[in-house]
Amino acid sequence: MSDYRTGDPIADTKAPAVALENRWDERKFAAKLVNPANRRKHRVIVVGTGLAGGSAGATLAEQGYHVVQFCFQDSPRRAHSVAAQGGINAAKNYRNDGDSVYRLFYDTVKGGDFRSRESNVYRLAQVSAQIIDQAVAQGVPFAREYGGLLDTRSFGGVQVQRTFYARGQTGQQLLIGAYQALSRQIDAGNVELHPRTEMLDLVVVDGRARGIVARDLVTGAIETHLADAVVLATGGYGNVFYLSTNAKGSNATAIWRAHKRGAYFANPCFTQIHPTCIPRSGEHQSKLTLMSESLRNDGRIWVPKRKGDTRPPAEIPEDERDYYLERLYPSFGNLVPRDIASRAAKNVCDAGLGVGPGGLGVYLDFADAIERMGRPAIEARYGNLFDMYQRITAEDPYRTPMRIYPAIHYTMGGLWVDYDLQSTIPGLFVIGEANFSDHGANRLGASALMQGLADGYFVLPATLNDYLGGTRLDEVSPGHDEVTRVETEVRDRISRLLSVRGTRSVDSFHRELGLLMWDHCGMSRSREGLRKALDRIPELRAEFWRDVRIPGAAAELNQELEKANRVADFLELAELLLIDALAREESCGGHFREEHQTPDGEAQRDDEHFSYVAAWEYGEKPVLHREDLTFEHVHPTQRSYT
Amino acid sequence: MKLTVRIWRQAGPATEGRLVSYPVDDVSPDMSFLEMLDVLNQELIAHGEEPVAFDHDCREGICGSCGVVINGQVHGPERTTSCQLHMRSFADGDVVDVEPWRAKGFPVIKDLVVDRSALDRIVQAGGYVSAPTGSAPDAHATPVPKPDADLAFDNATCIGCGACVAACPNGSATLFTAAKVTHLSLLPQGQPERARRVLDMVDTMDAEGFGGCTNTGECVAACPKGIPFASIASLNREFRKASRTGRG
Numbered sequence: 105m106s107d108y109r110t111g112d113p114i115a116d117t118k119a120p121a122v123a124l125e126n127r128w129d130e131r132k133f134a135a136k137l138v139n140p141a142n143r144r145k146h147r148v149i150v151v152g153t154g155l156a157g158g159s160a161g162a163t164l165a166e167q168g169y170h171v172v173q174f175c176f177q178d179s180p181r182r183a184h185s186v187a188a189q190g191g192i193n194a195a196k197n198y199r200n201d202g203d204s205v206y207r208l209f210y211d212t213v214k215g216g217d218f219r220s221r222e223s224n225v226y227r228l229a230q231v232s233a234q235i236i237d238q239a240v241a242q243g244v245p246f247a248r249e250y251g252g253l254l255d256t257r258s259f260g261g262v263q264v265q266r267t268f269y270a271r272g273q274t275g276q277q278l279l280i281g282a283y284q285a286l287s288r289q290i291d292a293g294n295v296e297l298h299p300r301t302e303m304l305d306l307v308v309v310d311g312r313a314r315g316i317v318a319r320d321l322v323t324g325a326i327e328t329h330l331a332d333a334v335v336l337a338t339g340g341y342g343n344v345f346y347l348s349t350n351a352k353g354s355n356a357t358a359i360w361r362a363h364k365r366g367a368y369f370a371n372p373c374f375t376q377i378h379p380t381c382i383p384r385s386g387e388h389q390s391k392l393t394l395m396s397e398s399l400r401n402d403g404r405i406w407v408p409k410r411k412g413d414t415r416p417p418a419e420i421p422e423d424e425r426d427y428y429l430e431r432l433y434p435s436f437g438n439l440v441p442r443d444i445a446s447r448a449a450k451n452v453c454d455a456g457l458g459v460g461p462g463g464l465g466v467y468l469d470f471a472d473a474i475e476r477m478g479r480p481a482i483e484a485r486y487g488n489l490f491d492m493y494q495r496i497t498a499e500d501p502y503r504t505p506m507r508i509y510p511a512i513h514y515t516m517g518g519l520w521v522d523y524d525l526q527s528t529i530p531g532l533f534v535i536g537e538a539n540f541s542d543h544g545a546n547r548l549g550a551s552a553l554m555q556g557l558a559d560g561y562f563v564l565p566a567t568l569n570d571y572l573g574g575t576r577l578d579e580v581s582p583g584h585d586e587v588t589r590v591e592t593e594v595r596d597r598i599s600r601l602l603s604v605r606g607t608r609s610v611d612s613f614h615r616e617l618g619l620l621m622w623d624h625c626g627m628s629r630s631r632e633g634l635r636k637a638l639d640r641i642p643e644l645r646a647e648f649w650r651d652v653r654i655p656g657a658a659a660e661l662n663q664e665l666e667k668a669n670r671v672a673d674f675l676e677l678a679e680l681l682l683i684d685a686l687a688r689e690e691s692c693g694g695h696f697r698e699e700h701q702t703p704d705g706e707a708q709r710d711d712e713h714f715s716y717v718a719a720w721e722y723g724e725k726p727v728l729h730r731e732d733l734t735f736e737h738v739h740p741t742q743r744s745y746t
Numbered sequence: 747m748k749l750t751v752r753i754w755r756q757a758g759p760a761t762e763g764r765l766v767s768y769p770v771d772d773v774s775p776d777m778s779f780l781e782m783l784d785v786l787n788q789e790l791i792a793h794g795e796e797p798v799a800f801d802h803d804c805r806e807g808i809c810g811s812c813g814v815v816i817n818g819q820v821h822g823p824e825r826t827t828s829c830q831l832h833m834r835s836f837a838d839g840d841v842v843d844v845e846p847w848r849a850k851g852f853p854v855i856k857d858l859v860v861d862r863s864a865l866d867r868i869v870q871a872g873g874y875v876s877a878p879t880g881s882a883p884d885a886h887a888t889p890v891p892k893p894d895a896d897l898a899f900d901n902a903t904c905i906g907c908g909a910c911v912a913a914c915p916n917g918s919a920t921l922f923t924a925a926k927v928t929h930l931s932l933l934p935q936g937q938p939e940r941a942r943r944v945l946d947m948v949d950t951m952d953a954e955g956f957g958g959c960t961n962t963g964e965c966v967a968a969c970p971k972g973i974p975f976a977s978i979a980s981l982n983r984e985f986r987k988a989s990r991t992g993r994g
Binding site: 178184238252388609 | 757758776777778780781784790791796797801802803804805806808809811830832834855856861862863866869870872873874875876877879880883884885886889890895896898899902905906929933935
């Protein structure tokens with residue numbers, strides 16, 4: 105019995121059929137405009153205030169639209185983009201090292217293991233340079249050289265220095281730039297902000313997205329907000345794994361409920377495992393903390409050559425160390441892309457060579473760099489990361505190597521969107537990590553910030569005009585049957601959750617789900633393991649709805665209820681994720697199927713059968729719609745970093 | 747180790763709060779302070795009681811969501827955020843008091859959760875550079891001397907947690923506002939709105955019910971991000987200058 109049905113193929117019809125480098129200009133020119141005087145008559149809902157949502161809200165408001173913006177945090181400045189450390193890519197070629205829009209495009213398509221759309225990636229590379237200009241104009245304090253010009257560094261998977269950064273807090277600084285632009289529009293009355301409010305469902309009227317149903321997290325009130333278009337900028341769903349580098353509140357509810365209302369979900373099994381995370385310290389662990397990938401610029405990764413070598417690292421002589429990345433991938437060395445570095449770490453740990461508690465760790469060693477450049481230089485570059493590491497582990501990384509291990513970090517999958525960033529529900533746009541576009545099966549470092557801001561500042565504001573300018577939208581009254589129906593469903597679901605009154609906490613379910621996913625759908629996956637997890641999840645879901653215990657009431661601040669709502673969705677999404685992983689009979693990017701590997705253990709892609717985006721339609725059984733990927737410019741080859 | 751935690755429980759803004767004592771066993775020194783609260787909450791849920799509400803999100807010390815007063819000190823005995831404080835800072839058998847931020851500008855919502863939206867309104871009053879999307883010149887058209895860029899950065903690292911307000915005997919938001927003003931007034935991009943920015947932000951700070959600054963310095967001692975004390979002097983200088991010239 106198959107787990108899914110196959111439906112008609114799907115295609116992106118919005119990218120114009122002209123030369124790659126002209127597509128975005130052509131699309132912008134062909135897009136319908138909305139007369140400035142008419143813009144204020146349009147209400148646009150933006151859910152999420154991270155890099156994508158914050159920049160979109162600010163820009164749409166500048167254009168004259170009336171923006172209604174939501175975030176579940178107490179302030180828009182706290183969206184999880186704030187935690188991104190390393191940097192943001194841009195094809196500025198300020199270093200004169202041979203960078204170009206085409207090279208950034210090329211690196212990104214290749215880095216994504218040929219599972220992204222050429223049109224989208226090219227546009228991303230084009231817009232990248234403008235993002236830096238915009239951020240600098242807002243006063244984002246990027247790192248600078250003594251001459252007053254911007255400094256750059258390099259990141260995994262590339263051989264040029266195109267990454268702009270602000271110490272180890274690049275995400276924070278870019279987010280604050282967008283937040284300040286948004287704040288300006290709030291003050292001007294163009295943005296109506298609803299903090300501590302969570303979207304719980306999507307209102308679709310006559311086939312178009314026309315609003316959301318949300319819960320005020322302080323009072324518990326269920327409210328409907330209507331608009332002419334809805335933009336989801338709600339981030340990724342990595343917390344389905346429980347332990348991840350995502351903020352605790354990051355969840356899939358907005359995109360999952362939109363999926364259940366008709367938006368296709370693309371490539372859910374493409375999750376990125378980040379190689380440089382601080383290993384977990386015990387059962388109590390609530391989340392994982394990342395160390396920026398930029399550390400691999402100067403840190404060298406190694407393990408002891410001998411199994412069970414428990415000597416302190418300093419006592420292990422040079423010739424008894426295995427600098428395995430430098431050995432296996434001499435031309436990229438420690439700077440190989442994330443999927444390659446993560447899998448290599450797993451392989452050495454699986455072989456019994458791992459270090460630290462449980463053998464789940466490898467060394468990231470700065471001894472050479474400190475000797476070469478001196479401690480002050482390292483402090484200037486990575487000081488705050490070293491402090492953070494020391495605080496968490498109580499070990500001094502200036503004296504002893506850091507221990508790192510891979511962890512769930514980013515989800516390349518998300519709601520399917522066309523070139524206009526519109527989902528399969530007209531009027532529902534999805535931007536940033538919440539959509540599936542641009543990164544393919546693996547995301548290169550410093551490209552998440554780039555995509556979030558490209559979508560929010562530049563792409564969406566152009567394509568949304570086209571939708572609003574070209575669509576006749578009748579007013580939807582708050583008493584419309586469909587509005588009442590969705591509201592009632594939301595209320596019923598909350599009452600149902602609260603009425604279970606069982607014995608197990610929400611967290612206990614979430615932990616069990618996460619462990620199951622990590623064991624069977626983490627860094628490597630097999631048919632057998634995926635099948636095992638698929639058998640267990642429906643049972644776990646049934647148990648959840650039979651036995652979950654949620655104290656408190658609906659009409660108050662109730663954090664257990666918030667979590668339960670989200671975990672209920674993770675329990676559904678997890679199943680689709682597993683089905684997608686099972687259906688993709690190849691290894692590519694962050695997706696490593698044990699059945700499909702080269703003789704030397706590298707990922708074995710199957711372009712003939714799997715060069716497509718898997719877009720899933722919600723149903724009794726999920727329906728798979730394939731979008732074929734064509735490569736006219738970057739021809740798929742075995743990715744080699746040797 | 748075993749601890750006794752005494753936590754501020756308050757059902758809502760209008761109800762009275764009080765410290766309630768709970769034993770917490772099996773505390774590992776590697777746990778963060780918030781993970782210790784997670785463990786306590788799991789216990790409370792198992793016993794059919796309501797868990798303690800507290801704000802938290804990234805748990806990496808950068809989002810600024812978390813923040814509680816621990817044994818009378820904001821964010822606890824070390825200079826960091828509550829999520830990055832680890833239980834190795836405590837000893838077996840300790841009694842630990844946990845309270846919400848206390849300030850007129852931060853009304854309590856529930857238990858340890860307070861409303862810090864007033865800080866957002868201070869930023870909305872002028873804490874930005876008006877640079878609409880698409881109008882920016884090339885980034886290298888405006889060089890910034892490295893020392894200025896670095897000092898701007900030191901101020902821009904503020905995470906808006908509100909510890910400065912909670913630590914201040916006057917409940918003042920001056921360090922927060924000073925960080926914002928200093929960050930932007932140091933950069934060439936921030937010049938045109940310089941006078942208007944500081945006047946509007948300071949007006950809003952006062953209107954939101956935050957107290958005045960008496961240079962006590964508790965804010966700086968408590969700031970997990972090390973915002974410099976000199977920023978307050980810089981705010982005062984900016985304010986005096988702008989008061990003479992007007993909003994410009």
